[in-house]
Amino acid sequence: MRLRVRTRLTLRYTGVFVAVLAVYVAAVFLFQYAQLREQIYRAEVQETEAVEGLLYFGNDGQLHLHDEYYSHPQSRLLVNRLLEVHNAKGDLLLRSQSLFGHELGHPTYPREGVGWFERRDAELSDGRKVLFASHLHPLNGQPILIRLGYDLGPLHATMLRFSYLLLLALPPSVLLAAGAGYRLSRAAFAPLQDMAARAEQITAENLGERLAIPPPGDDELGRMAGVVNQLLERLDQSFQRMRRFTADVAHELRTPLASLRASGEEALMVAPDAQHADLSAVISTMLEESERLTQTINGLLLLSRADNESAPLELTTFDLPELVQEVALLLDVLLEERSLRVDIEVLNDGSKLVRADRMLLRSALLNVLHNAVKYSPEGTRIHVQHAHVHKHGLPMQQVCIEDQGPGIAAGEHTRIFERFYRGTIQASGPSIGLGLAIAKMAVEHSGGHIFADETHVGGLRCCLLLPVAGDNAPSMEHP
C-alpha cells in the first residue's frame, strides 16, 4: 500500500530537515575545532618566545632551561608543553621530560624555522597527536631550533564531548519538526479533503454543481478548484451533447425506418395477390430486416441512455423466485414446443425479497432465460437455482440459470456480456446480440451483478446477484 501524501510529505520534509541539521552540525564542529587549534598554536608561539629567554648553555656545555619557569604555570596546558631543541646540525640539545624520550616529529626539516614560526602536526611514537610550532633562535651566537608543541588529546576529548552534545540535540528536534510538519500538512490538505468530499458527491445527475473555491481563491488551492470546475463544466457539456446526440440518433434513424416500414406494409396491404407473390416475398424480407434493425437501434439507444445518464430507476421490493416464475411462464409455449423442463431449486430458506427495478430486471431475466431456451437441446432441462450469498460483505440473493446446451469457450465468460459479441460455440442465430448486454446493464443499474460461471462444465450457467431487501440492506429512501 502506498503512503498517504500527507505522510510522504512529512517524511520528505523531515529528511531535508535532518540533512540541513547535519550540515550545520558538521560546520559548527569543524569551525570550533579550527578555532581551538588556532588558539593552541598562538599559545605555543607565545610560549616559545618565553622559552627563548629561559634557555641557556650551562658550564657543562649542555643546554638548560631555567627551572623557575615551572613555578609559573600559566595554565594547565602549559605544563603539558612538549619541548625539543636542536642545533643547526640537527643534533638534539634538549628534550622535555613530558616527551618521555619520544621524538617530537621528524628529525628536523630542511630550513625549518628559518622564517617566522612554522606549525606542524605530528604523531609521537606512543600514539599521541601533537601540534607543534618551530622557531629558529640565535643563542650565544649559534642558531638553535626550538620546537614546542602540545598534546592534542585533551582537545580531541573536548571535541568528542561537544559532538555528543550536538548529536544528542538532533533526535528531539527532528521529532519536533516532524510533528509540526505533520500538523501543518493537515492544515494544508484540509481544503483538498473538502474538495474531494464534494467532488465525490457529484454524479451524472448533478453535474451542474461546482466545487467551492477556498479563500483567498487565487492561490494554488483556488486554482485547483477552478481547474476541477472547468473539467466538470466540460464533462457536463459533453454529457449534454451525448444526450442530445442520443435523442437525435433516435429521431434520425427511426424516422426513415418508419417511412420504410409504412411503405412496405402499405404495398403488402394493397397488393397481396398471387400475381405479385415474388414481389410480396421481397417486401416481406425487407420488412423483417427493418424490424431487426429497429430492434438493434432500440437496444443500442437503451444502452446508450443507460451509459450517459443514470436512467431513472424505479426501485421496488419484490420476490425474486416469483419474478423468475413469471418469466418462465411467459416462455412456457417455447418450453413446451422444445420439450424443455425448468426445475427450480431453492438452497436456503428465508426471505427471497430483493430490491431492484422490476421492469429492468424482468427484461434481464427474460433475455437470460430465452438464451438458455435457445441453446438447449430438445428434451433437456434448464436448472434454476436460488441461493443466498454474500458478496463484498453484503447479503445478496442469487439466481443461476443453467442449460445443457453447448456452453461457451474458455475466456468468453465475460465477453458474452459485450455488445454484439458473437460466441465461437453458441454462434448466434437471428438474435440481435444485445440481449445479454442489456441484461448486464439492467442488473448493474439495480446494484446487482451478473456473470457466467467459469467453474461450471457443460452448458452455460449464468448467475444474477441482487441486493437483498431488508433492514441490513442499504436503503435508497429517507424517512
Add this chain to the structure above:
Amino acid sequence: MSHDRQEGRGAKTITTRHILLVDDEARLLETVARALHPEEFSTAIAGSAEEAFSLLQARPPDLIVLDIGLPQSSGLDLLARLRSAGVVTPVLLLTAQNEPEDRVRGLEAGADDYLGKPFSLPELIARVRALLRRAGGHAPPQTEMTVGDLRLDPVQHVATRGDIRLDLTSREFALLVYLAEQKGGVVSREMLAKNVWHETSRFTPLNNVIDVQIARLRQKLDEPFPTRLLHTVRGLGFRLKEQA
C-alpha cells in the same frame, strides 16, 4: 383477395371520418394517407404546426395524428395550444423518442394515445379506429363475436367452431378474442405483445413466443376443420378472417 375494399365495407354505412395528419416527413404522410382507405377516411396532411393550425380551421377533423418532432414549434406545443383553445378532438401522438418519460409528457399534454416510430400500419389503423369509436361514444359491447363458423363468447370463455367446442388455454383464448376484435384486420406482432401479453418493454424477445403460440392456436383452431381462419400475412402479421 384485395382486402381494402372489404375492410371499408363496414364503414360505408357511417359517414367518412376526416383525419388530419401532421408530420414533417412527407413520404411517411403520403403512405399513411393512402393506407387510410378513402371509403372510410378522408385525410388532410400538414408538414408543420402552422399549416396544421390553418387546416384545422378550414375543416375541423374527427381525429389528429400528430408527430412530436416538428421543425419549428413542436407537436406538443401545438397540442397544448389546441387543448387550451378548448379543442377536444382526439389526438394520436407519433414520436421517434419512445422513452417512458416522453410517453408521460405526451399524455399529460392532452394526447389520447401514443405510438412510437417505427409503428406498424395495421396498428396505426387499429388505433385510429379505436379512438374514433371511443370519441363516438359507442364502444361495441363485446358479448359474442363470430368469424365464419367460429363463435367466441368472452363472458363464458367459450370458443366453438360449428358444434365443436375448442379446448383453449386462457392465453390462446385471449389471443383469439383480440384477433377477432380486429374484424379481419391485420394484427402485427407488436400489437399482440402489447395487447395480449401486456408487454410494455420493447426489449423482450417475444417474437418467438408469439409465433409458437400462433402455431399452437392454429393446430386447435384450423387443423381439424376444412376451412382456415387464422392466416399469416408475411411481413405484416396475422389475420383472423373467413377467406372469400
